[in-house]
Amino acid sequence: MAATLEPPTWGFYVYYGMSIITLPLYIVILICLLRLRCSLKVFNSTFYSLLLQHCIADLFSMLGYIALSPARAIPQVRQFYFDFQGYYIAAATYNIIYYTLYIRCTGIIFLSLQRFVVITSPHSLFTLRVQNAANRNIILLYWITPTLLSIVVLKDTNFHFDGLENMAIVADKSVIQRNTLMALIVVSITCIISSLAYGALFIFVRKNSSKLSKTLRRELHLAIQVLVLLVAFFAILVFYAFLNYFSQFQNNGPIFYMRGLYPMANGFLSYINPFCILVLNKDLTRQIIKSISCFGWNMSEMQMSGIVTNSNKPQTNQMGNAVDGFRRSLFN
Numbered sequence: 234m235a236a237t238l239e240p241p242t243w244g245f246y247v248y249y250g251m252s253i254i255t256l257p258l259y260i261v262i263l264i265c266l267l268r269l270r271c272s273l274k275v276f277n278s279t280f281y282s283l284l285l286q287h288c289i290a291d292l293f294s295m296l297g298y299i300a301l302s303p304a305r306a307i308p309q310v311r312q313f314y315f316d317f318q319g320y321y322i323a324a325a326t327y328n329i330i331y332y333t334l335y336i337r338c339t340g341i342i343f344l345s346l347q348r349f350v351v352i353t354s355p356h357s358l359f360t361l362r363v364q365n366a367a368n369r370n371i372i373l374l375y376w377i378t379p380t381l382l383s384i385v386v387l388k389d390t391n392f393h394f395d396g397l398e399n400m401a402i403v404a405d406k407s408v409i410q411r412n413t414l415m416a417l418i419v420v421s422i423t424c425i426i427s428s429l430a431y432g433a434l435f436i437f438v439r440k441n442s443s444k445l446s447k448t449l450r451r452e453l454h455l456a457i458q459v460l461v462l463l464v465a466f467f468a469i470l471v472f473y474a475f476l477n478y479f480s481q482f483q484n485n486g487p488i489f490y491m492r493g494l495y496p497m498a499n500g501f502l503s504y505i506n507p508f509c510i511l512v513l514n515k516d517l518t519r520q521i522i523k524s525i526s527c528f529g530w531n532m533s534e535m536q537m538s539g540i541v542t543n544s545n546k547p548q549t550n551q552m553g554n555a556v557d558g559f560r561r562s563l564f565n
Contacts, residue, residue, distance in 0.1 A: 241493040245303075248496035255504040256295060262507050263288050265521045273520070279364050279371060280347055280455055284510075286375040287340040291503040294333035298499065301326045305400050315397045323392040327402050330495065331386045331412055334469075335379040337502060338423040341462055343375065345427035348456040352449060353437045382419070386412055401489075406480075409488065413480040417473045424470055427463050431456075451516075458513040465505045472498045 266285055269276040301322075305311045314322050350360045380387075389408055395401045434456065438445070445453070472494070479487035511518050 241490065244494045244497040248500045249303075251497075251500040251504050252295065252299070255500075255507060256292075259288070259292060259504065259507045261525070262510060262521060263292065265524045266517070268524065269517070269520055275516070276520075277368075279366055280344070280351075282366075282368050282371045283340065283344050283347060283375065286372060287337070287344065288506065290333065290336045290340055290375075291506055294329075294337070294499065295503050297329050297333065298496070301329060302496075311397065311400055315394055315400065318392075318394055321390065323394055323402060324390045327392050327404060328383075328386050328389065330499070331416055332379070332383045333499075334416060334502075335382050335386075335419055336376070338419050338466070339379045339382070340375060341459070341466060342423055342426050344459045345430045345463065348452070348459055349430040349434050352434060352452050352456065355449075385415065410480045413473065413477040417470075417477045420466060420470045420473050424463070424466055427466070431460060431463070454513065454515070458509050461509045461513065462506060465502050469498060469502050 263285075266276065266281070266288065270281065270285070301314075305314055314326075347363060350357070350363060354360050391408070392402055392404050395403050438453065472491075476488070476491045479491060511521075
């Protein structure tokens with residue numbers, strides 16, 4: 234029975250397979266999106282600003298995990314981490330799991346709510362302010378919110394490696410129980426808020442399906458892209474439900490077994506996004522293919538919606554005309 238509680242190795246192999254295929258693809262997509270934002274106004278909308286931060290968060294999560302965990306298989310790195318584990322290295326190896334989770338949770342909430350307000354309340358002043366938010370404000374909101382949420386986790390430093398050979402993290406049981414419960418609560422709230430937003434969005438689309446303009450239908454396609462990402466969070470919700478149960482009511486054996494599955498779960502949460510982009514975002518995929526193929530970008534192929542063009546941050550004296558044109562275009 235004890236042998237069955239050993240951390241499984243197949244979860245790591247699945248994670249390595251996902252990383253070999255997806256990590257280079259994700260980096261290419263991120264670079265192309267950054268270039269497109271410098272060349273095409275349509276990719277400077279609030280949605281793409283949030284999506285860009287979400288891509289960066291995914292890569293930060295995976296690269297940070299690789300640097301702190303799989304990299305320990307390198308003898309020189311393992312020795313360095315073991316010798317200097319007291320300088321937050323051991324703590325970072327554990328805390329990064331929850332910090333990067335909370336970043337992605339708040340990110341999917343922001344994306345879901347942005348899709349909701351843009352499609353269901355396009356005429357409101359709040360929507361107009363969201364669509365004209367400065368990029369620096371979007372970046373600050375995206376990263377400061379989960380950082381404040383993670384203070385409870387980041388302040389913990391009482392971690393150490395069990396030995397140079399295994400390099401397993403040793404932590405107090407009370408810390409593990411608190412963090413797994415908090416993670417379950419945060420992921421649950423993420424799923425609830427985003428589901429409510431999409432439920433209300435679904436009702437709105439059903440009532441107004443005959444009046445939706447091409448502009449709003451384009452925005453709906455982006456909402457579907459975010460919806461698929463949300464499905465991944467429901468899978469993570471199941472993972473943390475089991476993890477919390479084992480931490481609260483079982484011994485440490487199942488906890489170590491679930492840790493062996495974490496790389497696969499975290500990889501799934503991070504690596505699903507580039508495939509959602511390629512399959513569900515035709516505009517961005519078309520431009521990525523052209524960029525990689527060195528065909529350049531054709532601005533005439535992009536039908537810029539009134540919603541998206543508002544993201545160019547017009548001056549105050551132009552706001553009235555922008556609003557009028559925006560309102561006329563939505564249900565035509």
